[in-house]
Each structure stands twice: as structure tokens, then as C-alpha cells.
Amino acid sequence: MQQLLALADELGLTVIEHRGRKVGGYHDGSRTVRLNPHMPRRLARSVLAHELGHAVHGHTPTIFGPQHARQERAAFEWAARLLIDRDAFAEVERLRDGHSPSMAYDLDVTVEIVDAYKGMLLRLGDVVYERPKMGAGQWDHRENVAQAS
Numbered sequence: 001m002q003q004l005l006a007l008a009d010e011l012g013l014t015v016i017e018h019r020g021r022k023v024g025g026y027h028d029g030s031r032t033v034r035l036n037p038h039m040p041r042r043l044a045r046s047v048l049a050h051e052l053g054h055a056v057h058g059h060t061p062t063i064f065g066p067q068h069a070r071q072e073r074a075a076f077e078w079a080a081r082l083l084i085d086r087d088a089f090a091e092v093e094r095l096r097d098g099h100s101p102s103m104a105y106d107l108d109v110t111v112e113i114v115d116a117y118k119g120m121l122l123r124l125g126d127v128v129y130e131r132p133k134m135g136a137g138q139w140d141h142r143e144n145v146a147q148a149s
Contacts, residue, residue, distance in 0.1 A: 004048045008033060013055055023047050026054040046110040053078030076116035083109050084117050
């Protein structure tokens with residue numbers, strides 16, 4: 001959690017505790033991240049990373065549903081890439097047979113963060129691509145996951 005708070009400081013953000021209807025929030029105008037006090041550690045670090053994702057992307061609140069959904073997905077994916085180590089994810093996924101709640105507990109994040117990370121993966125045959133893009137050779141990481149016989 002200290003690393004996330006240091007990152008927030010580095011980004012010029014102020015993190016405050018304030019009880020509200022939501023567990024967290026980001027206000028671009030004041031560069032403030034709000035967290036509900038007394039959240040469990042796993043939830044607090046996931047929410048803080050998610051709100052940092054909003055800040056990094058410069059998101060402003062919108063009532064337009066599709067745009068809001070894109071902002072939320074981008075913030076969850078940013079948080080997932082920040083909080084989840086690729087090798088740890090692969091190991092936990094194997095151990096927990098892909099069960100997101102169990103994986104989230106082991107990885108010390110929320111289920112939404114695990115599901116966002118899973119959503120960034122494309123599995124084609126014996127290969128997993130992380131953040132695939134259009135075109136040959138465009139991905140962040142490629143892993144051969146074929147089982148040795």
C-alpha cells in the first residue's frame with residue numbers, strides 16, 4: 001500500500017479518506033483520490049490502484065454509459081497491470097484452476113482486478129498473448145503454454 005501511496009504522490013495526487021456511498025473516487029479538477037476508511041487491505045489497494053488508473057488516463061465523470069464503461073475497463077486494466085505479476089498470475093491460475101475469487105485472494109487483489117487481467121489475455125491454441133493488438137507481432141507479451149507430454 002505504501003508503494004501505491006508513493007506513486008500517488010509522484011503523480012501529484014492527494015489521497016484522502018472520506019466515507020461515501022462508493023469505496024473510492026477520483027476528482028480530476030482537484031487531483032484528489034478518495035478512499036473509504038477502514039477497508040480491508042486487499043480492497044483498499046485494489047481501489048487505490050483503480051483510482052490511480054483514472055488519474056493516469058485523465059478520466060472525468062460522465063453519465064454517458066458506453067464512455068463510462070470504457071473508463072472503468074481502462075482503470076481496472078491499468079490497476080491489474082500494476083498489481084499483478086505475470087508469473088504469479090500464471091502460477092495462481094494453474095493452482096486455482098482459473099477460479100477468479102480464489103486467485104484474487106492469493107494475488108491480494110479484488111476479483112474485478114483478476115477478471116480485468118484475464119480480459120487482457122488472448123489464448124490461441126498453445127499461446128497466450130497479453131494485451132494483443134491488431135496486426136502481426138503486436139502484443140505486450142507472448143507465452144507458450146503448451147503442456148509437455
